[in-house]
Amino acid sequence: MRLGKKVALITGGAQGLGAAIARRFTEEGAAVFIADMQAEVGEKTVSEINAGGGTAYFVTLDVTSEQSWIAAVWKVEKIVGHLDILVNNAGINIRESIEEMNEENFDNMLAVNVKGPFLGIKHFIPVLRKAGGGSIINMSSVCGLVGHRYTTEAYTVTKGAVTLLTKTIAVRYAKDNIRCNSIHPSTVDTPLMQELFKNPERRQERLGEVPLGRLATAEDIANAALFLASDEAAFINGVALPVDGGTTAD
Numbered sequence: 001m002r003l004g005k006k007v008a009l010i011t012g013g014a015q016g017l018g019a020a021i022a023r024r025f026t027e028e029g030a031a032v033f034i035a036d037m038q039a040e041v042g043e044k045t046v047s048e049i050n051a052g053g054g055t056a057y058f059v060t061l062d063v064t065s066e067q068s069w070i071a072a073v074w075k076v077e078k079i080v081g082h083l084d085i086l087v088n089n090a091g092i093n094i095r096e097s098i099e100e101m102n103e104e105n106f107d108n109m110l111a112v113n114v115k116g117p118f119l120g121i122k123h124f125i126p127v128l129r130k131a132g133g134g135s136i137i138n139m140s141s142v143c144g145l146v147g148h149r150y151t152t153e154a155y156t157v158t159k160g161a162v163t164l165l166t167k168t169i170a171v172r173y174a175k176d177n178i179r180c181n182s183i184h185p186s187t188v189d190t191p192l193m194q195e196l197f198k199n200p201e202r203r204q205e206r207l208g209e210v211p212l213g214r215l216a217t218a219e220d221i222a223n224a225a226l227f228l229a230s231d232e233a234a235f236i237n238g239v240a241l242p243v244d245g246g247t248t249a250d
């Protein structure tokens with residue numbers, strides 16, 4: 001078991017990519033806290049994991065609220081007493097160009113995509129330190145590494161911020177045996193993207209930029225998170241890991 005006896009908290013873990021990471025972690029022995037605002041969906045995912053022999057808990061979390069993060073820390077410490085892995089996965093993308101986007105939508109994207117990871121790291125660093133160290137994994141994007149012609153400016157701004165937040169945490173808290181790395185997926189094959197790809201031109205433009213010729217799967221991203229969370233990555237710190245089929249190499 002690559003994560004045996006470890007405890008992880010995954011934001012945006014109720015469904016989609018977060019749920020895939022939660023399931024992969026429990027398959028490798030971790031206990032996971034699924035942190036999300038969607039209580040009904042999150043509790044269903046927790047029930048499915050527990051029914052399959054894993055260990056999962058649900059915690060209501062609004063990543064934009066400092067008080068909500070404080071409550072999540074309290075719940076984790078009350079139930080299991082420690083945390084080893086924090087996965088800042090929650091994120092949003094309001095698909096409007098810089099000329100169309102109003103201030104409120106931009107602020108919402110900054111709040112979820114940047115303030116969320118910032119607050120999570122702030123409040124869980126003391127918990128990780130008390131446990132003797134741990135792994136923080138921030139979900140960025142290929143758009144946090146390069147300009148992307150098919151992605152909005154606001155999303156790129158937020159994911160670029162996550163990339164450098166990761167590196168700063170990595171160098172400042174390595175002394176506490178806390179590693180911090182970011183994952184940078186290209187387009188992931190999700191129900192939302194399948195809906196968008198009913199337009200064949202849009203599907204072809206995305207597939208055409210990936211040298212491997214396919215979209216990423218949730219399992220591709222979950223496996224990368226598993227590696228960074230595990231002791232196999234004990235000397236990997238401050239890395240921006242593309243999981244993109246070669247998109248950023250082209």
